[in-house]
Amino acid sequence: MLTLRALNGGYGQAAVVRDVNTEIGDGEIVALVGRNGMGKTTLLRTIFGLADRQGGEITFDGRPVPPKRPDVLARWGASLMPEDRGVFPALTVEENLTLATRKSFRPVVDPREVFPLLTERRRQLAGTLSGGQKQQLGIARALLAGQRLIVVDELTQGLQPSIVRDVVDALGQVAATGVAVLVVDQHPDQALDWCHRVLVMESGRLALDAPIGIDTRQRCHELLMLR
Numbered sequence: 001m002l003t004l005r006a007l008n009g010g011y012g013q014a015a016v017v018r019d020v021n022t023e024i025g026d027g028e029i030v031a032l033v034g035r036n037g038m039g040k041t042t043l044l045r046t047i048f049g050l051a052d053r054q055g056g057e058i059t060f061d062g063r064p065v066p067p068k069r070p071d072v073l074a075r076w077g078a079s080l081m082p083e084d085r086g087v088f089p090a091l092t093v094e095e096n097l098t099l100a101t102r103k104s105f106r107p108v109v110d111p112r113e114v115f116p117l118l119t120e121r122r123r124q125l126a127g128t129l130s131g132g133q134k135q136q137l138g139i140a141r142a143l144l145a146g147q148r149l150i151v152v153d154e155l156t157q158g159l160q161p162s163i164v165r166d167v168v169d170a171l172g173q174v175a176a177t178g179v180a181v182l183v184v185d186q187h188p189d190q191a192l193d194w195c196h197r198v199l200v201m202e203s204g205r206l207a208l209d210a211p212i213g214i215d216t217r218q219r220c221h222e223l224l225m226l227r
C-alpha cells in the first residue's frame, strides 16, 4: 500500500532522511523507532509532503504521491497525527472530530468509545485540554480520517498506561480490517510487544526493517542501546 523508494528528505538544503526503502502492507502495524534526532519525524513529514522531498519516490496503493501535496494523501485515506498533535486549539473537541470525519467512511472502532472523555468535553475548546487529553483528541482524529493508513508520531506521549492499552487495542482492531498503521513510539520496548514489524532509524537511514522476532528484539536493543 505505501512504498518508499530511495527516499531522501529534509528541510531546504539540510538533508535528514537518506535513502529510505520500505513498504507497508494492508493491515500491517509498523513501529518506527530510533534515538532522539535520528529523523523519525522528518521521515513522516516527508511522506506527507510537510518536509522537502529531496529525492526518491512514494507510492500509495500503486499511485505516485506528488511531493508537497499533503492534500493528496489525505484524499486517498491516509491520516497523520503529527508530534504536536495537530488539533485546532480554537475549535471545540466536537468540531475537531467533525472536521476529521469523512463522508463515506466510518471506522470500525468508534473513537468516542475509545476516549469517553471526548464526549464529556465535547464543548470545550481543544486549546484548553491538557496534553494527554489533546493526545486522545489527536489520535481520535487520526482514527476518523485513516481509511487506508493511520500514522501517529509519538503515540503514547502523555497517555496513562490504561489508555495506551485501549489505543493499542483500537489500532489492532482497525488494522484487522486492512488499514495499515505506522507509529513512532518513545517506548520502543513496548511497541515491540504489539507491532508486527519494526523500522529502526539511525542518522536518517533505516538501520533495521524486520518482522518482530527474538533476533529482531535483540538487534533493536543493540541499536537503541536499551540494555
Ligand SMILES: Nc1ncnc2c1ncn2[C@@H]1O[C@H](COP(=O)(O)OP(=O)(O)OP(=O)(O)O)[C@@H](O)[C@H]1O
Pocket (backbone or CB within 6 Å): 011, 014, 016, 034, 035, 036, 037, 038, 039, 040, 041, 042, 043
Ligand atoms: N525544521 C527543521 N529544519 C532543519 N532541521 C531540522 C528541522 N526539524 C528537525 N531538524 C533536524 O532534523 C534531524 C532529525 O530530527 P527529527 O525530529 O526528524 O528526529 P526524530 O528522530 O523524530 O527525533 P525526536 O525523537 O527527538 O523527535 C535533527 O538533527 C533535527 O535537528
